Structure formats: C-alpha cells, structure tokens
Amino acid sequence: MFILEPSFLVVLPGWVPFVTPAPIWDYWWLLLLPLLAAVAVVYKCTKRRTAREIAVEAAQLWAYTVVAMVLGAVALLVLVRLVLG
Amino acid sequence: MNEPGTSRSSPAAAGERVRQAGAGFPPFVVAVAGWLLPGAGYWLIGQRTRGTIAGLSILLLFVAGIFIGGIRVVDVPGYAEAGRKMIGRDGRWLVASRPMPTVLDKPWYLGQVLAGPVTLVASYYSIEAASREYPKGTAHVAEFGTLYCAVAGMLNLLLILDSSARAAEGRSGGSGPAGRLAGM
Numbered sequence: 001m002f003i004l005e006p007s008f009l010v011v012l013p014g015w016v017p018f019v020t021p022a023p024i025w026d027y028w029w030l031l032l033l034p035l036l037a038a039v040a041v042v043y044k045c046t047k048r049r050t051a052r053e054i055a056v057e058a059a060q061l062w063a064y065t066v067v068a069m070v071l072g073a074v075a076l077l078v079l080v081r082l083v084l085g
Numbered sequence: 086m087n088e089p090g091t092s093r094s095s096p097a098a099a100g101e102r103v104r105q106a107g108a109g110f111p112p113f114v115v116a117v118a119g120w121l122l123p124g125a126g127y128w129l130i131g132q133r134t135r136g137t138i139a140g141l142s143i144l145l146l147f148v149a150g151i152f153i154g155g156i157r158v159v160d161v162p163g164y165a166e167a168g169r170k171m172i173g174r175d176g177r178w179l180v181a182s183r184p185m186p187t188v189l190d191k192p193w194y195l196g197q198v199l200a201g202p203v204t205l206v207a208s209y210y211s212i213e214a215a216s217r218e219y220p221k222g223t224a225h226v227a228e229f230g231t232l233y234c235a236v237a238g239m240l241n242l243l244l245i246l247d248s249s250a251r252a253a254e255g256r257s258g259g260s261g262p263a264g265r266l267a268g269m
C-alpha cells in the first residue's frame with residue numbers, strides 16, 4: 001500500500017481532490033442532481049433489461065423526481081412564509 | 086438450437102437464457118459476488134448489460150462521494166479523530182468489546198460498507214488521512230459526500246437482493262416474481 005501523499009493532487013488552493021471537501025460551498029444543493037440520477041439508473045437497472053430502456057426510463061424518473069422535489073420545496077417555502085408571516 | 090419460428094430476442098427466450106445461466110450459481114454465491122464487485126451478481130446469472138450499468142453507476146457514485154467530500158467521508162467506527170483505535174476500559178478495541186454501540190455511533194458506515202471492498206480500501210485511507218490530521222469536512226459538501234457513499238452502498242444492497250432473487254428463481258424454474266422479472 002502506498003502512503004497517502006496528496007500534495008501532487010492539489011488543483012486549487014485549499015482543495016485536495018479525494019482528501020478535502022470540494023470548494024462548492026454556494027452550489028452544494030446541485031449535488032442532489034447526480035445523486036438522483038444514480039438512484040434512477042440503478043433502480044431502472046433492476047426493472048429493465050436493455051441499455052436503451054434503462055436510459056430512457058431513468059431519465060424520465062430523474063425528471064419526475066427533480067420536478068417533485070422542486071414542487072415540494074416551493075410548497076414548503078410558501079408554508080414557511082405563511083407561518084412566519 | 087432454437088426451434089423454427091422462435092426468436093432469441095423474445096422476452097421468453099431472454100428469460101430462459103437467464104434461468105439457464107442462473108441455474109449454475111447458488112443465490113448466496115451471487116450475493117457475495119455482488120458485494121465483492123457491484124453488478125457482478127448479474128454477470129454470474131448472465132445479465133451483463135444490467136450488471137455493467139448498475140455496477141459502474143454504484144462505483145462512480147461512491148468515488149464521486151469521496152471526490153467531492155474527501156476521503157474522510159468514510160468515517161470508520163472504532164477510530165478516534167486522529168486515526169487511533171478507540172480502546173475501552175477493559176483495554177480492548179471498542180469494536181471488539183462493544184460492537185453495536187460503537188458501530189451505531191457512526192451509522193453511515195453501515196450503508197457505505199455495503200458497497201463492497203472498495204469501502205474497506207477507502208477506510209484504510211480515511212484512517213491514514215485522519216492520522217495525518219486531515220480534518221473531516223463539516224460543510225454541506227462533506228455531508229453530500231457521506232450521503233453519496235452511503236447511497237451507493239444501499240443501492241448495491243438492492244442489486245444484491247435482486248440478483249440473488251433472480252438466481253434463486255432461475256434454480257427453481259422461474260415461476261415467482263423474480264422469474265417474471267428475469268425476462269425483462
């Protein structure tokens with residue numbers, strides 16, 4: 001096993017990929033999108049057989065999930081605004 | 086040989102191929118293979134496209150989690166902040182003397198370890214990074230890294246269960262729900 005010597009990996013000040021967290025502080029919520037895509041692909045892999053079917057249906061599922069989460073976020077925002085006045 | 090008039094690409098033929106391929110491996114072997122390498126369980130029962138796509142997705146998700154959150158998103162139970170083993174009052178490692186509370190103290194690891202030996206390799210480097218005083222991330226990005234790795238493991242559990250159920254249906258003749266799915 002080689003010893004962890006990550007200095008050669010430094011690509012940005014303060015960020016060593018695979019060692020320290022990526023500097024995407026303001027856009028962390030966008031990380032939901034690839035996570036949902038992976039869930040959709042793996043789930044559809046258990047249901048469909050061909051690569052084409054998996055791709056098409058996973059894209060649909062991903063889109064539905066994103067839309068549902070956006071609608072949920074808007075509903076929660078409205079609720080919070082109403083409660084807080 | 087196919088009989089005249091039958092198509093090898095029909096769902097029935099595909100299901101039959103799966104049943105024949107799955108008949109060679111017990112579900113336990115398929116499950117273990119699926120843990121050792123995500124998607125390998127499907128390969129053993131002859132569903133290589135499914136296994137490749139699902140397995141690569143899981144490995145990619147796991148690696149992406151470490152990429153964005155740092156290696157310390159894999160937080161190994163029984164190790165303190167500086168990468169030292171946590172020793173109990175009886176002088177034994179806490180994982181050995183009090184396994185349940187120690188593991189449940191870092192519950193994300195339970196999901197992460199389902200991704201297979203890749204988690205064990207990541208654990209080694211996480212402890213190594215901790216001993217070199219690389220801190221754990223505390224921002225949302227690090228939380229997402231932890232989540233990515235844990236979801237990768239839990240998705241692999243889904244694949245393990247699905248592939249071993251298909252293998253079981255293949256051995257029993259494929260009359261149950263997984264046998265019907267085998268044609269998909």
